[in-house]
Amino acid sequence: MSAFPVLQQQQLDVARSRFAQGEPLPDTLLPDGLARSWERSRNAGLQPWQAPQYDAAQRLHNVREQPDDRRLYQCVHEEIEQLWSAFGGPDWTIFCANPQGVIVHARHSPSCDDAVLLPIAAGRRMAECDIGTTAPSCVLSDGCETIVQGNQHYLRAFEEIFCLSVPLWGIEGQVIGALDITGRGQRDAGLLQEHFRQAALSAEHRLFATLRHCHLLAIQHDPRWLGTPLAGLLAFDEDGGLRAASRLARRMLGLPAQGAVSAWTLARVFDSALPAQQRRLLQPGHHAQRLACVDGSHLWVQHLRGPLRGVAVGARLQQSPGVAPSVPAIESAIQDSDLQEHTLRAIVQALAEHDGNIAATARQLDVSRTTLYAKLRQARAAGLLPG
Known part of the structure; x- marks a missing residue:
């Protein structure tokens, strides 16, 4: 894999300085989405030689206090862990940003000491008015997969940075976030795109699973x-x-x-x-x-x-009648219910794989037939099996 062309990097460096002084960009120097992002960055008053700000003044204590951010985190957390296992490293970070550019989850190496990468943390905002052109800012503006390499970034601080983002889609077809890998150096962009697309689709499936x-x-x-x-x-x-x-x-x-x-x-x-x-x-x-x-x-x-009735959640929250449950208690109950649903679905799938053979399914799951029958009754009550 060859590095980003040196000549084009040099041309971008010269064009960026002239662009900051008010000159137009050459038509074919940047993809349209990146050119529009440079325009927005310049209109926000940024100069290419400025240091990235990451909106440090507005850092949140807990970005996942908002329901939409908490749901987004739950949908992408496992995918980010899998992507990190495959593509993580000391000079890389993988993260997810919400529609406002605020990071809801980020993964770094414990040994990372990079001044550009370390501030990419939960609660920080990756907005063009703070750090100029980046892949997630383009994704959130245009809804298209974006790669930004080297001097394609508006700020010179990112001239050695590779950045790739894919959109995350909501249940109404809207962009609800950006899934990103950012690092110092080069990676096979096509390979990363395939993996990140799959991760985005998996996250969308998790989002649909929350529709009860x-x-x-x-x-x-x-x-x-x-x-x-x-x-x-x-x-x-x-x-x-x-x-x-x-x-x-x-x-x-x-x-x-x-x-x-x-x-x-x-x-x-x-x-x-x-x-x-x-x-x-x-x-x-x-x-x-x-x-x-x-x-x-x-x-x-x-x-x-089928529809989920929330029986397990309701039963747990009614264990202490007359006492209003706390928000953490409700969240814990819902998480336990989701885990139980996942377990029951796995059991139903195993039963289908064995064409309804109870003995074979019990052997595969390493449980007694009595336990399996009890779980199947729960699955029927939850609408996961026909009555």
Whole structure:
């Protein structure tokens, strides 16, 4: 892999100084998104020789106090750990920023002492008005994957920095954050993009799993991908109204790329399916169905789970009648409920893999059949198995 071209780096250095003095940028020197970011940085009053500020004056004590930030952290934390295990190092950091550019989680090496990387920490803001052009600032402005290398950054302090970000998408197709790797040196950008795209899709799946009072369906043209982050996700209310659709699902079904989808129903989304097929789509435990599309292609649709009633949460919070539960107690109960749901789903999947054979499933899970039957009753009560 070759380094970023030295000649182009030199041209960017010269153009940046002239740009800061009011001259226009050469048309082909920067990708359009980066050129717009340079414009915003200059309009914010930044000069290329300034030190990055990282909005230190407004550092928060606990950035995850806000529900949206806490949810974003829960969706990306595991993905960042996996990415760090693969691509982390003393001169690199991997982090997630919310739509305002505030970092909700960041991973550094304990041995990192880099003056540019260390301030990238939870609670700091990665905004153009503070640090100029970066990959996450471009992602949050344009919603597109972005790579910024060396002198493509507006501030000279980043002239040896590589930065790659991908957008994180919300349930209405909106950008809810940026997942980023930043470091000193060079990496294979194409390889990183593939891994970070997969991580972003996995985070989106975790976000959809938090939608409790709805049916979750997975769709894909290739059934082998139904159980992977490459599946599109749909959330339907019990009456068949579409509550949310993932970015992949929107593309596969021709739905609007952004915005609410409440005007759509199960019958409208799968209008080429027979009424009996449509009814089966919301039946827990039913096998994936192959449905014809209007354009002649086919989609596989699999029911992942039914609405979650929150029984475990409610039971725990009612253990002390007359006492209002604290916020930490509520959060702990919800986390325990989510863990129980994950366990029950794993058991249901194991049972399906063994075609309903209780003895074989119990052997795989290393539990007694009595314990397995008890867990299956819980799964039925949670709507994860048909009654």
